[in-house]
Amino acid sequence: MGEVFAININESINDSQFQYLLSIITENKRDQVKNFLFLKDAQRTLYGDIMIRYLACQKLKINNEQLVFFHNEFGKPYLLNSSEFYFNISHSEDWVICVVSKKEIGVDIEKIKPIDLGIAKRFFSKNEYENLLSMPDNMKVNRFFDLWTLKESYIKYKGTGLSMPLDSFCMSIDDYGIRVISNDKKHLFFKQYSLDKGYKLSVCSEENEFSKNIRYLNLKNVIQSLRLQSTSTL
Template sequence: MWMDPPDTLILNEYEAHVWRADLALDKYSQTTFLQLLSPEELTRARKFRFEKDRRTFIIARGILRSLIGKYLKINPAAISFHYSRFGKPGILDNNCLRFNISHSENMVLCAFAKKFDIGVDVEFINPDIEVKDIAANFFSVNEIRNLIALPANQQTLGFFNCWTRKEAFIKAVGEGLSFPLDKFEVSLKPGEPAKLLSTDWEPNAVSKWSMYAMTPNENFVGSLAIESAVHEIKFWDYDIRPESVT
Protein backbone atom coordinates (compact mmCIF):
# COMPACT_ATOMS: atom_id res chain seq x y z
CA MET A 1 0.00 0.00 0.00
CA TRP A 2 2.70 2.50 1.01
CA MET A 3 5.12 3.47 -1.74
CA ASP A 4 8.05 5.78 -2.35
CA PRO A 5 6.77 9.00 -3.95
CA PRO A 6 7.73 10.22 -7.42
CA ASP A 7 10.09 13.15 -7.86
CA THR A 8 7.27 15.30 -9.24
CA LEU A 9 3.94 15.31 -7.41
CA ILE A 10 0.77 15.50 -9.49
CA LEU A 11 -2.56 15.48 -7.67
CA ASN A 12 -5.48 14.94 -10.03
CA GLU A 13 -8.97 16.24 -9.28
CA TYR A 14 -10.57 12.88 -8.43
CA GLU A 15 -7.59 11.57 -6.53
CA ALA A 16 -6.41 11.70 -2.93
CA HIS A 17 -2.90 11.37 -1.55
CA VAL A 18 -2.12 10.12 1.94
CA TRP A 19 1.38 10.46 3.38
CA ARG A 20 2.84 8.44 6.24
CA ALA A 21 5.77 9.51 8.41
CA ASP A 22 7.28 7.64 11.33
CA LEU A 23 8.79 10.24 13.66
CA ALA A 24 10.86 7.60 15.42
CA LEU A 25 13.10 7.25 12.36
CA ASP A 26 15.08 10.48 12.64
CA LYS A 27 15.94 12.21 15.89
CA TYR A 28 17.65 15.10 14.06
CA SER A 29 14.65 16.37 12.12
CA GLN A 30 13.41 18.88 14.67
CA THR A 31 16.12 21.46 13.99
CA THR A 32 15.55 21.33 10.25
CA PHE A 33 11.78 21.67 10.46
CA LEU A 34 12.00 24.55 12.93
CA GLN A 35 13.28 26.69 10.07
CA LEU A 36 9.99 26.24 8.20
CA LEU A 37 7.58 27.28 10.96
CA SER A 38 5.89 30.65 11.31
CA PRO A 39 6.26 32.81 14.44
CA GLU A 40 2.76 31.74 15.51
CA GLU A 41 3.68 28.06 15.14
CA LEU A 42 6.90 28.56 17.09
CA THR A 43 4.89 30.18 19.88
CA ARG A 44 2.53 27.21 19.93
CA ALA A 45 5.51 24.84 20.05
CA ARG A 46 6.98 26.58 23.09
CA LYS A 47 3.73 26.14 25.00
CA PHE A 48 3.98 22.35 25.06
CA ARG A 49 4.97 21.14 28.50
CA PHE A 50 6.69 17.95 27.40
CA GLU A 51 9.56 17.79 24.93
CA LYS A 52 8.06 14.76 23.16
CA ASP A 53 4.86 16.69 22.39
CA ARG A 54 6.83 19.76 21.30
CA ARG A 55 8.98 17.69 18.96
CA THR A 56 5.95 15.95 17.45
CA PHE A 57 4.23 19.27 16.76
CA ILE A 58 7.32 20.82 15.17
CA ILE A 59 8.05 17.88 12.88
CA ALA A 60 4.41 17.29 11.95
CA ARG A 61 3.91 20.95 11.00
CA GLY A 62 7.21 20.92 9.14
CA ILE A 63 6.17 17.84 7.18
CA LEU A 64 2.84 19.46 6.33
CA ARG A 65 4.56 22.63 5.13
CA SER A 66 7.12 20.73 3.08
CA LEU A 67 4.40 18.72 1.33
CA ILE A 68 2.22 21.74 0.60
CA GLY A 69 5.32 23.43 -0.78
CA LYS A 70 5.93 20.51 -3.12
CA TYR A 71 2.33 20.46 -4.37
CA LEU A 72 2.15 24.22 -4.89
CA LYS A 73 5.81 24.60 -5.90
CA ILE A 74 6.46 27.32 -3.34
CA ASN A 75 8.80 27.85 -0.40
CA PRO A 76 7.37 25.89 2.58
CA ALA A 77 8.33 28.67 4.96
CA ALA A 78 6.30 31.18 2.92
CA ILE A 79 2.99 29.34 3.35
CA SER A 80 0.33 31.17 5.37
CA PHE A 81 -2.61 29.39 6.95
CA HIS A 82 -6.07 30.62 7.83
CA TYR A 83 -8.44 28.94 10.28
CA SER A 84 -12.20 28.55 10.35
CA ARG A 85 -14.12 29.49 13.47
CA PHE A 86 -13.90 25.82 14.46
CA GLY A 87 -10.13 25.74 13.95
CA LYS A 88 -9.95 23.90 10.63
CA PRO A 89 -6.84 25.08 8.74
CA GLY A 90 -6.68 26.12 5.12
CA ILE A 91 -4.08 27.72 2.86
CA LEU A 92 -4.36 31.48 2.57
CA ASP A 93 -5.08 32.61 -1.00
CA ASN A 94 -5.47 29.03 -2.21
CA ASN A 95 -8.83 27.28 -2.09
CA CYS A 96 -7.93 24.45 -4.45
CA LEU A 97 -5.58 22.28 -2.39
CA ARG A 98 -7.36 20.78 0.62
CA PHE A 99 -5.47 18.98 3.36
CA ASN A 100 -5.70 17.45 6.79
CA ILE A 101 -3.20 16.07 9.29
CA SER A 102 -3.29 13.67 12.22
CA HIS A 103 -0.72 12.15 14.54
CA SER A 104 -0.68 9.56 17.30
CA GLU A 105 2.40 8.46 19.21
CA ASN A 106 5.17 8.47 16.57
CA MET A 107 2.91 8.20 13.51
CA VAL A 108 1.87 11.15 11.32
CA LEU A 109 -0.61 11.07 8.44
CA CYS A 110 -1.18 13.93 5.99
CA ALA A 111 -3.98 13.79 3.41
CA PHE A 112 -4.49 15.96 0.31
CA ALA A 113 -7.23 16.44 -2.27
CA LYS A 114 -8.23 19.03 -4.85
CA LYS A 115 -11.37 21.08 -4.15
CA PHE A 116 -13.02 18.41 -2.00
CA ASP A 117 -13.04 18.55 1.80
CA ILE A 118 -10.91 15.82 3.34
CA GLY A 119 -10.21 14.50 6.82
CA VAL A 120 -7.76 11.94 8.17
CA ASP A 121 -7.23 10.34 11.55
CA VAL A 122 -4.70 7.89 12.97
CA GLU A 123 -4.73 6.23 16.37
CA PHE A 124 -2.41 3.90 18.22
CA ILE A 125 -4.32 0.75 19.17
CA ASN A 126 -4.17 0.82 22.95
CA PRO A 127 -5.34 -2.61 24.16
CA ASP A 128 -5.84 -1.38 27.73
CA ILE A 129 -8.60 1.18 27.24
CA GLU A 130 -12.19 0.42 28.21
CA VAL A 131 -13.70 0.55 24.75
CA LYS A 132 -17.29 -0.10 25.85
CA ASP A 133 -17.24 2.74 28.38
CA ILE A 134 -15.92 5.24 25.84
CA ALA A 135 -18.31 4.01 23.16
CA ALA A 136 -21.24 4.48 25.53
CA ASN A 137 -20.40 8.19 25.79
CA PHE A 138 -19.68 8.95 22.13
CA PHE A 139 -21.06 6.33 19.73
CA SER A 140 -24.57 6.06 18.34
CA VAL A 141 -26.98 3.44 19.64
CA ASN A 142 -26.45 1.23 16.59
CA GLU A 143 -22.67 1.57 16.75
CA ILE A 144 -22.66 0.53 20.40
CA ARG A 145 -24.85 -2.44 19.54
CA ASN A 146 -22.57 -3.43 16.64
CA LEU A 147 -19.46 -3.10 18.80
CA ILE A 148 -20.84 -5.28 21.59
CA ALA A 149 -21.93 -7.88 19.04
CA LEU A 150 -18.34 -8.41 17.91
CA PRO A 151 -16.29 -11.28 19.34
CA ALA A 152 -14.31 -10.09 22.36
CA ASN A 153 -11.01 -10.34 20.49
CA GLN A 154 -12.28 -7.96 17.77
CA GLN A 155 -13.85 -5.28 19.94
CA THR A 156 -10.73 -3.17 20.44
CA LEU A 157 -10.05 -3.01 16.70
CA GLY A 158 -13.73 -2.40 16.03
CA PHE A 159 -13.68 0.49 18.48
CA PHE A 160 -10.67 2.14 16.82
CA ASN A 161 -12.16 1.58 13.37
CA CYS A 162 -15.24 3.48 14.50
CA TRP A 163 -13.34 6.18 16.36
CA THR A 164 -10.93 7.03 13.53
CA ARG A 165 -13.73 7.08 10.94
CA LYS A 166 -15.77 9.44 13.09
CA GLU A 167 -12.76 11.68 13.71
CA ALA A 168 -11.83 11.76 10.02
CA PHE A 169 -15.41 12.69 9.12
CA ILE A 170 -15.81 15.55 11.59
CA LYS A 171 -12.39 16.89 10.59
CA ALA A 172 -13.44 16.85 6.94
CA VAL A 173 -16.74 18.56 7.76
CA GLY A 174 -14.73 21.11 9.70
CA GLU A 175 -16.91 21.72 12.74
CA GLY A 176 -14.53 20.28 15.31
CA LEU A 177 -15.58 19.04 18.72
CA SER A 178 -18.91 20.86 18.46
CA PHE A 179 -20.03 18.15 16.04
CA PRO A 180 -22.11 15.46 17.81
CA LEU A 181 -20.41 12.10 17.37
CA ASP A 182 -23.55 10.13 18.14
CA LYS A 183 -25.60 11.81 15.38
CA PHE A 184 -24.04 9.85 12.54
CA GLU A 185 -23.07 6.22 12.05
CA VAL A 186 -20.09 4.52 10.45
CA SER A 187 -19.13 0.91 9.85
CA LEU A 188 -16.76 -0.65 12.36
CA LYS A 189 -16.58 -4.42 11.89
CA PRO A 190 -12.99 -5.54 11.18
CA GLY A 191 -12.58 -6.69 7.60
CA GLU A 192 -15.58 -4.78 6.24
CA PRO A 193 -15.24 -1.62 4.11
CA ALA A 194 -15.18 1.75 5.82
CA LYS A 195 -18.48 3.55 5.20
CA LEU A 196 -20.60 6.42 6.37
CA LEU A 197 -23.88 4.63 7.07
CA SER A 198 -26.25 7.42 8.08
CA THR A 199 -26.57 10.92 9.51
CA ASP A 200 -29.35 12.53 11.52
CA TRP A 201 -29.33 15.76 9.53
CA GLU A 202 -29.10 14.91 5.82
CA PRO A 203 -30.38 11.74 4.14
CA ASN A 204 -28.19 12.33 1.08
CA ALA A 205 -24.97 12.74 3.07
CA VAL A 206 -24.11 9.06 2.67
CA SER A 207 -23.94 9.40 -1.11
CA LYS A 208 -21.77 12.53 -0.89
CA TRP A 209 -19.03 11.15 1.33
CA SER A 210 -16.53 8.32 0.93
CA MET A 211 -14.52 6.62 3.66
CA TYR A 212 -11.40 4.51 3.44
CA ALA A 213 -9.53 2.40 5.98
CA MET A 214 -5.76 2.11 6.14
CA THR A 215 -3.08 0.49 8.25
CA PRO A 216 -0.23 2.99 8.67
CA ASN A 217 1.82 0.50 10.64
CA GLU A 218 1.49 -2.37 13.06
CA ASN A 219 -0.65 -1.35 16.06
CA PHE A 220 -2.10 1.70 14.29
CA VAL A 221 -5.45 2.33 12.62
CA GLY A 222 -6.05 5.09 10.09
CA SER A 223 -9.16 6.41 8.34
CA LEU A 224 -9.84 8.86 5.53
CA ALA A 225 -13.06 10.76 4.78
CA ILE A 226 -13.55 12.79 1.61
CA GLU A 227 -16.49 14.66 0.12
CA SER A 228 -16.27 12.83 -3.18
CA ALA A 229 -16.01 9.39 -4.70
CA VAL A 230 -12.33 9.52 -5.64
CA HIS A 231 -11.04 7.34 -8.45
CA GLU A 232 -7.75 6.54 -6.78
CA ILE A 233 -5.94 6.97 -3.47
CA LYS A 234 -2.17 6.94 -3.46
CA PHE A 235 -0.29 6.14 -0.28
CA TRP A 236 3.17 7.66 -0.01
CA ASP A 237 5.99 7.21 2.48
CA TYR A 238 7.50 10.49 3.61
CA ASP A 239 11.27 10.48 3.90
CA ILE A 240 11.90 12.70 6.91
CA ARG A 241 15.66 12.88 6.61
CA PRO A 242 16.71 16.55 6.63
CA GLU A 243 17.79 16.57 2.98
CA SER A 244 14.26 15.61 1.90
CA VAL A 245 12.75 18.86 3.19
CA THR A 246 14.19 21.21 0.61
Protein backbone atom coordinates (compact mmCIF):
# COMPACT_ATOMS: atom_id res chain seq x y z
CA MET A 1 0.00 0.00 0.00
CA GLY A 2 1.20 3.49 -0.81
CA GLU A 3 1.49 5.54 2.37
CA VAL A 4 1.86 9.31 2.47
CA PHE A 5 3.70 11.19 5.23
CA ALA A 6 4.18 14.92 5.73
CA ILE A 7 6.32 17.28 7.80
CA ASN A 8 5.81 21.03 8.03
CA ILE A 9 9.18 22.77 8.03
CA ASN A 10 7.85 25.58 10.22
CA GLU A 11 7.81 23.24 13.20
CA SER A 12 10.32 24.69 15.63
CA ILE A 13 13.38 22.70 16.70
CA ASN A 14 16.45 24.06 18.45
CA ASP A 15 19.98 24.21 17.06
CA SER A 16 21.07 21.15 19.03
CA GLN A 17 18.29 19.09 17.46
CA PHE A 18 19.13 20.42 14.00
CA GLN A 19 22.78 19.53 14.46
CA TYR A 20 21.81 16.05 15.64
CA LEU A 21 19.86 15.48 12.43
CA LEU A 22 22.87 16.60 10.42
CA SER A 23 25.03 14.12 12.32
CA ILE A 24 22.99 11.05 11.30
CA ILE A 25 22.96 11.57 7.52
CA THR A 26 25.74 10.86 5.04
CA GLU A 27 28.64 13.25 4.62
CA ASN A 28 27.62 14.05 1.04
CA LYS A 29 24.07 14.89 2.08
CA ARG A 30 25.35 16.91 5.04
CA ASP A 31 27.56 18.99 2.71
CA GLN A 32 24.60 19.51 0.40
CA VAL A 33 22.45 20.78 3.27
CA LYS A 34 25.18 23.10 4.55
CA ASN A 35 25.77 24.60 1.11
CA PHE A 36 22.25 26.00 0.80
CA LEU A 37 22.09 29.77 1.03
CA PHE A 38 18.63 29.83 2.63
CA LEU A 39 17.60 27.93 5.76
CA LYS A 40 14.28 26.72 4.35
CA ASP A 41 16.05 25.05 1.41
CA ALA A 42 18.35 23.29 3.88
CA GLN A 43 15.40 22.25 6.04
CA ARG A 44 13.46 20.76 3.13
CA THR A 45 16.41 18.66 1.99
CA LEU A 46 17.43 17.57 5.50
CA TYR A 47 13.93 16.71 6.69
CA GLY A 48 13.22 14.71 3.54
CA ASP A 49 16.29 12.56 4.16
CA ILE A 50 15.36 12.17 7.84
CA MET A 51 11.81 11.08 6.94
CA ILE A 52 13.14 8.29 4.73
CA ARG A 53 15.50 7.12 7.46
CA TYR A 54 12.86 7.23 10.16
CA LEU A 55 10.29 5.33 8.09
CA ALA A 56 12.79 2.73 6.86
CA CYS A 57 13.94 2.06 10.43
CA GLN A 58 10.36 1.77 11.66
CA LYS A 59 9.16 -0.53 8.90
CA LEU A 60 12.24 -2.68 8.40
CA LYS A 61 13.14 -2.89 12.10
CA ILE A 62 16.74 -1.92 11.48
CA ASN A 63 18.99 0.89 12.70
CA ASN A 64 19.77 4.10 10.89
CA GLU A 65 23.46 3.16 10.74
CA GLN A 66 22.55 0.03 8.76
CA LEU A 67 20.75 1.88 5.97
CA VAL A 68 22.53 1.78 2.61
CA PHE A 69 21.29 3.93 -0.26
CA PHE A 70 22.18 4.02 -3.94
CA HIS A 71 20.95 5.98 -6.95
CA ASN A 72 19.98 4.92 -10.45
CA GLU A 73 21.60 6.54 -13.48
CA PHE A 74 19.11 9.42 -13.32
CA GLY A 75 19.61 10.07 -9.61
CA LYS A 76 16.52 8.37 -8.15
CA PRO A 77 17.43 6.98 -4.71
CA TYR A 78 16.79 3.42 -3.57
CA LEU A 79 17.45 1.44 -0.41
CA LEU A 80 19.72 -1.59 -0.68
CA ASN A 81 18.51 -3.13 2.58
CA SER A 82 15.17 -4.33 1.20
CA SER A 83 13.63 -5.21 -2.16
CA GLU A 84 10.19 -4.31 -0.76
CA PHE A 85 10.80 -0.77 0.45
CA TYR A 86 10.36 1.93 -2.16
CA PHE A 87 10.10 5.62 -1.42
CA ASN A 88 9.94 9.02 -3.03
CA ILE A 89 10.28 12.57 -1.71
CA SER A 90 8.84 15.88 -2.81
CA HIS A 91 8.76 19.30 -1.20
CA SER A 92 7.32 22.71 -1.85
CA GLU A 93 7.36 25.82 0.33
CA ASP A 94 6.32 24.72 3.86
CA TRP A 95 5.82 21.00 3.25
CA VAL A 96 8.01 17.94 2.79
CA ILE A 97 6.25 14.78 1.60
CA CYS A 98 7.49 11.20 1.69
CA VAL A 99 5.65 8.24 0.17
CA VAL A 100 6.57 4.61 0.83
CA SER A 101 5.37 1.37 -0.71
CA LYS A 102 6.40 -2.21 -1.41
CA LYS A 103 6.50 -1.31 -5.10
CA GLU A 104 7.71 1.63 -7.21
CA ILE A 105 6.02 4.90 -6.33
CA GLY A 106 6.30 8.59 -7.15
CA VAL A 107 5.00 11.81 -5.57
CA ASP A 108 4.87 15.50 -6.34
CA ILE A 109 3.66 18.47 -4.32
CA GLU A 110 3.40 22.02 -5.62
CA LYS A 111 2.36 25.33 -4.12
CA ILE A 112 -0.43 26.81 -6.22
CA LYS A 113 0.57 30.22 -7.51
CA PRO A 114 -0.23 32.47 -10.48
CA ILE A 115 1.15 30.83 -13.60
CA ASP A 116 1.71 31.74 -17.22
CA LEU A 117 -0.39 29.15 -19.04
CA GLY A 118 2.04 29.42 -21.92
CA ILE A 119 4.12 26.96 -19.88
CA ALA A 120 1.40 24.38 -20.49
CA LYS A 121 1.55 24.94 -24.23
CA ARG A 122 5.29 24.38 -24.10
CA PHE A 123 5.43 21.34 -21.83
CA PHE A 124 2.02 19.62 -21.93
CA SER A 125 0.70 17.29 -24.58
CA LYS A 126 -1.75 18.70 -27.13
CA ASN A 127 -4.72 16.98 -25.46
CA GLU A 128 -3.73 18.23 -22.01
CA TYR A 129 -3.33 21.78 -23.25
CA GLU A 130 -6.66 21.74 -25.07
CA ASN A 131 -8.35 20.30 -21.98
CA LEU A 132 -6.82 23.06 -19.88
CA LEU A 133 -8.04 25.78 -22.23
CA SER A 134 -11.56 24.34 -22.18
CA MET A 135 -11.83 24.90 -18.42
CA PRO A 136 -13.58 28.00 -17.01
CA ASP A 137 -11.07 30.77 -16.33
CA ASN A 138 -11.43 30.44 -12.56
CA MET A 139 -10.48 26.74 -12.75
CA LYS A 140 -7.54 26.87 -15.14
CA VAL A 141 -4.80 27.40 -12.56
CA ASN A 142 -6.10 24.54 -10.40
CA ARG A 143 -6.28 22.23 -13.41
CA PHE A 144 -2.77 23.24 -14.45
CA PHE A 145 -1.37 22.14 -11.07
CA ASP A 146 -3.48 18.98 -11.11
CA LEU A 147 -1.89 18.03 -14.41
CA TRP A 148 1.58 19.20 -13.43
CA THR A 149 1.74 17.22 -10.17
CA LEU A 150 0.24 14.13 -11.79
CA LYS A 151 2.80 14.28 -14.60
CA GLU A 152 5.66 14.86 -12.18
CA SER A 153 4.51 11.98 -9.95
CA TYR A 154 4.56 9.71 -13.01
CA ILE A 155 8.05 10.84 -14.04
CA LYS A 156 9.30 10.38 -10.48
CA TYR A 157 7.71 6.92 -10.39
CA LYS A 158 9.62 6.10 -13.57
CA GLY A 159 12.82 7.49 -12.10
CA THR A 160 13.98 8.91 -15.41
CA GLY A 161 14.28 12.56 -14.46
CA LEU A 162 14.36 15.14 -17.22
CA SER A 163 15.23 12.50 -19.80
CA MET A 164 11.47 11.96 -20.20
CA PRO A 165 9.84 15.04 -21.78
CA LEU A 166 6.62 16.17 -20.11
CA ASP A 167 4.82 16.17 -23.46
CA SER A 168 5.78 12.56 -24.28
CA PHE A 169 2.73 11.24 -22.39
CA CYS A 170 -0.74 12.48 -21.51
CA MET A 171 -2.68 12.60 -18.25
CA SER A 172 -6.43 12.12 -18.52
CA ILE A 173 -8.79 13.32 -15.77
CA ASP A 174 -12.46 12.49 -16.22
CA ASP A 175 -15.46 10.84 -14.54
CA TYR A 176 -13.71 7.47 -14.80
CA GLY A 177 -10.75 8.66 -12.77
CA ILE A 178 -7.13 9.51 -13.52
CA ARG A 179 -5.01 7.59 -15.99
CA VAL A 180 -1.83 8.04 -17.97
CA ILE A 181 -1.73 7.55 -21.73
CA SER A 182 1.78 6.47 -22.63
CA ASN A 183 3.89 3.61 -23.95
CA ASP A 184 4.11 2.20 -20.44
CA LYS A 185 2.80 -1.37 -20.40
CA LYS A 186 2.13 -1.37 -16.68
CA HIS A 187 -1.29 -0.47 -15.33
CA LEU A 188 -0.59 2.44 -13.03
CA PHE A 189 -2.76 4.14 -10.45
CA PHE A 190 -2.99 7.72 -9.24
CA LYS A 191 -4.36 9.46 -6.19
CA GLN A 192 -4.56 13.09 -5.17
CA TYR A 193 -4.63 14.27 -1.56
CA SER A 194 -5.85 17.41 0.15
CA LEU A 195 -2.89 18.58 2.19
CA ASP A 196 -3.15 22.29 2.85
CA LYS A 197 -5.03 25.12 1.22
CA GLY A 198 -3.03 26.32 -1.73
CA TYR A 199 -1.20 23.05 -2.50
CA LYS A 200 -1.62 20.17 -4.94
CA LEU A 201 -0.35 16.68 -4.09
CA SER A 202 -0.36 13.69 -6.46
CA VAL A 203 0.90 10.12 -6.11
CA CYS A 204 1.60 7.50 -8.80
CA SER A 205 1.88 3.82 -7.87
CA GLU A 206 1.89 0.30 -9.27
CA GLU A 207 -0.63 -0.64 -6.59
CA ASN A 208 -4.25 0.48 -6.50
CA GLU A 209 -4.14 0.74 -2.75
CA PHE A 210 -3.35 4.01 -1.04
CA SER A 211 -3.58 5.23 2.52
CA LYS A 212 -6.84 7.10 2.98
CA ASN A 213 -5.23 10.04 4.72
CA ILE A 214 -1.88 11.73 5.03
CA ARG A 215 0.02 10.95 8.22
CA TYR A 216 1.53 14.09 9.70
CA LEU A 217 4.84 13.48 11.44
CA ASN A 218 5.98 15.51 14.43
CA LEU A 219 9.64 16.32 13.91
CA LYS A 220 10.45 16.29 17.62
CA ASN A 221 8.93 12.81 17.96
CA VAL A 222 10.96 11.63 14.97
CA ILE A 223 14.14 12.95 16.58
CA GLN A 224 13.29 11.27 19.88
CA SER A 225 12.64 7.95 18.15
CA LEU A 226 15.92 8.07 16.23
CA ARG A 227 17.84 8.97 19.38
CA LEU A 228 16.28 6.15 21.40
CA GLN A 229 17.02 3.70 18.63
CA SER A 230 20.64 4.81 18.52
CA THR A 231 20.95 4.58 22.33
CA SER A 232 19.46 1.08 22.38
CA THR A 233 22.21 -0.20 20.06
CA LEU A 234 25.09 1.02 22.23
